[in-house]
Amino acid sequence: xxxxxxxxxxxxxxxxxxxxxxxxxxxxxxxxxxxxxxxxxxxxxxxxxxxxxxxxxxxxxxxxxxxxxxxxxxxxxxxxxxxxxxxxxxxxxxxxxxxxxxxxxxxxxxxxxxxxxxxxxxxxxxxxxxxxxxxxxxxxxxxxxxxxxxxxxxxxxxxxxxxxxxxxxxxxxxxxxxxxxxxxxxxxxxxxxxxxxxxxxxxxxxxxxxxxxxxxxxxxxxxxxxxxxxxxxxxxxxxxxxxxxxxxxxxxxxxxxxxxxxxxxxxxxxxxxxxxxxxxxxxxxxxxxxxxxxxxxxxxxxxxxxxxxxxxxxxxxxxxxxxxxxxxxxxxxxxx
Amino acid sequence: xxxxxxxxxxxxxxxxxxxxxxxxxxxxxxxxxxxxxxxxxxxxxxxxxxxxxxxxxxxxxxxxxxxxxxxxxxxxxxx
Numbered sequence: 001x002x003x004x005x006x007x008x009x010x011x012x013x014x015x016x017x018x019x020x021x022x023x024x025x026x027x028x029x030x031x032x033x034x035x036x037x038x039x040x041x042x043x044x045x046x047x048x049x050x051x052x053x054x055x056x057x058x059x060x061x062x063x064x065x066x067x068x069x070x071x072x073x074x075x076x077x078x079x080x081x082x083x084x085x086x087x088x089x090x091x092x093x094x095x096x097x098x099x100x101x102x103x104x105x106x107x108x109x110x111x112x113x114x115x116x117x118x119x120x121x122x123x124x125x126x127x128x129x130x131x132x133x134x135x136x137x138x139x140x141x142x143x144x145x146x147x148x149x150x151x152x153x154x155x156x157x158x159x160x161x162x163x164x165x166x167x168x169x170x171x172x173x174x175x176x177x178x179x180x181x182x183x184x185x186x187x188x189x190x191x192x193x194x195x196x197x198x199x200x201x202x203x204x205x206x207x208x209x210x211x212x213x214x215x216x217x218x219x220x221x222x223x224x225x226x227x228x229x230x231x232x233x234x235x236x237x238x239x240x241x242x243x244x245x246x247x248x249x250x251x252x253x254x255x256x257x258x259x260x261x262x263x264x265x266x267x268x269x270x271x272x273x274x275x276x277x278x279x280x281x282x283x284x285x286x287x288x289x290x291x292x293x294x295x296x297x298x299x300x301x302x303x304x305x306x307x308x309x310x311x312x313x314x315x316x317x318x319x320x321x322x323x324x325x326x327x328x329x330x331x332x333x334x335x336x
Numbered sequence: 337x338x339x340x341x342x343x344x345x346x347x348x349x350x351x352x353x354x355x356x357x358x359x360x361x362x363x364x365x366x367x368x369x370x371x372x373x374x375x376x377x378x379x380x381x382x383x384x385x386x387x388x389x390x391x392x393x394x395x396x397x398x399x400x401x402x403x404x405x406x407x408x409x410x411x412x413x414x415x
Binding site for chain 2: 072087105108109112113115116118
């Protein structure tokens with residue numbers, strides 16, 4: 001099995017990407033890697049290739065602030081070449097920590113979409129009081145239709161089933177109230193569609209304040225709202241930790257108590273640690289493309305490669321495609 | 337219809353994900369409900385299939401499937 005890695009993407013690229021790739025190689029003696037990056041990156045951080053690794057030289061990098069249309073004119077960029085390797089069947093999956101928008105665009109343009117999926121989604125792990133849950137779309141599609149949201153629900157459902165073994169994951173829809181009539185027109189329409197199908201185990205709407213409780217498996221929303229939710233959560237969590245730290249270290253006596261609660265706080269921080277997750281697959285594209293957090297370190301990259309291997313082994317795309325096809329067939333039957 | 341035309345129509349159908357749709361060569365992309373992302377998908381598939389590069393300027397002039405076929409035929413025939 002061969003995994004293509006875009007070593008130029010991410011805040012700590014190329015060094016941490018290369019370190020992570022080498023760790024993954026050590027973990028799995030049957031793994032082969034195609035490392036895609038700039039000449040200088042290889043010269044500085046990997047002058048000699050280890051066994052089972054090959055390199056492909058890219059000339060440019062897609063930066064975070066570039067529009068996806070620019071990808072057309074950057075066919076020599078690391079994310080384009082790494083994804084192209086999957087499209088040309090040279091590699092089984094691609095891993096990148098670079099611009100998510102560029103990675104999504106490269107995946108759609110080069111790998112295509114699963115039949116029946118109009119808009120692929122970015123799935124994100126959401127840390128809740130009951131462990132990590134899935135939220136999608138995490139930011140790929142700002143404007144959606146109810147049909148798009150139904151696709152997200154079907155894709156998220158298939159993915160959660162695969163990673164958890166839960167047969168009927170609980171799917172919920174984010175709204176501004178639990179009642180069916182709450183939400184904007186698209187949310188109301190989606191609620192209706194979700195209620196009408198028994199393909200999914202739809203548990204109704206949830207409000208923003210209930211996301212953290214984690215009484216669901218898959219949370220469906222549009223990419224605009226999803227991205228705002230993720231960013232607000234990060235901000236609130238960071239702010240709270242800062243406030244707690246300030247308060248518990250404000251006086252000498254409190255500092256004694258702070259020492260006692262420190263292990264507990266560290267455990268909470270661990271639950272929010274993205275490096276243990278590594279990466280998440282784009283859902284709905286026609287090949288395996290793993291998106292990592294922009295701040296990924298070597299450990300996160302190592303876990304992302306491990307995840308990519310596991311997705312290939314489990315025929316991830318076929319599993320998703322089968323579910324989408326079954327859902328569409330059932331929908332067609334019910335319309336007759 | 338020649339091979340290039342048939343292949344390009346096939347690419348459009350695959351992108352729209354409708355094998356039964358009849359592609360009117362004179363219909364605009366808007367009329368065919370092909371949005372900008374769909375069009376980029378089609379163009380990338382055409383570029384990879386014929387190993388050609390379609391410039392942004394040329395892309396701006398391509399408004400219908402017929403325009404796309406004519407443009408690719410011209411490039412391919414030029415060698």
